[in-house]
Amino acid sequence: MGVGYATLMYDPEEIVSEGLGDVAACRYDGVEIGLPKVNHIGPDRLKGLLEDYGIEIYCVMAGWLNDAGDVEEAVDGAETAAALGAEFLGILPPPRGVVNDETFGEWLEEIGAATGDAGVTPVVHHHAGAHVEGPDEIRRWLDDGPDELELLFDTAHYYAYGDVSEGIERFVDDIAYVHLKDIDPPSDFESHVENLTAGKVDYDSIVTYFGSFTDLGDGVLDFGEIDRTLERVGYDGHTTVEIDNQHSLPLVHAKRNISHLRDD
Secondary structure (H helix, E strand, O other): OOEEEEOOOOOHHHHHHHHHHHHHHOOOOEEEEEHHHHHHHOHHHHHHHHHHHOOEEEEEEEEEOOOHHHHHHHHHHHHHHHHHOOOEEEEEOOEOOOOOHHHHHHHHHHHHHHHHHHOOEEEEEOOOOEOOOOHHHHHHHHHHOOOOOEEEEEHHHHHOOOOHHHHHHHOOOOEEEEEEOEEOOOOOHHHHHHHHHOOOOOHHHHHHHHHOEEOOOOOOOOHHHHHHHHHHOOOOOOEEEOOOOOOOOHHHHHHHHHHHHHHO
């Protein structure tokens, strides 16, 4: 089981010029990169850089599924992920209200077939304000989706809907990959969660919710307990630190987060 780092704070050329070097310098084992950035860099170029730095790529995260074009990109991304040696293709469900259940189910089947052919595992990322959000929806789509589909469990996104350790225990048989992310919710956090879950186009709630994500140890989650829970339930897959709203000093954040995990 390795610890990876998501490259959300780096643009594509920054991943090349400094991001992979930062990940290697902080002694992460792997990396997660979004599919649009992979395509911009070029899979062959990226594969060579990963080999040079001695870093695995755990997951290629496809973009949000807003329309059929996004689904086609995700389908094509399955072969790209396989060519890079990634184990997972991440799926970001549509935001609330974009499509109905039938269409989303068809999209999942298309992606599941492509990942099956490519030999990578599709993992659905439960996400605030999205078509797969709370525990009941996670369960529903894992049951109704393609056989290949597994769960990308995100600690901060689960926090809004229940105890994180209990969530790990509940979905232990479905979790294939884990995002470690902390959250520092404001006093009115629940009202913003309710707005997003209801599908309201409320930019204040969007900014507040996603602005609550923070470095590990700066929020309310106990990553020592989360690690013990993962160990207790027998999870032996990768975990990836995902920091997505800190836009300066990315190396500082990369080092701070791996240090917190090692010290916890």
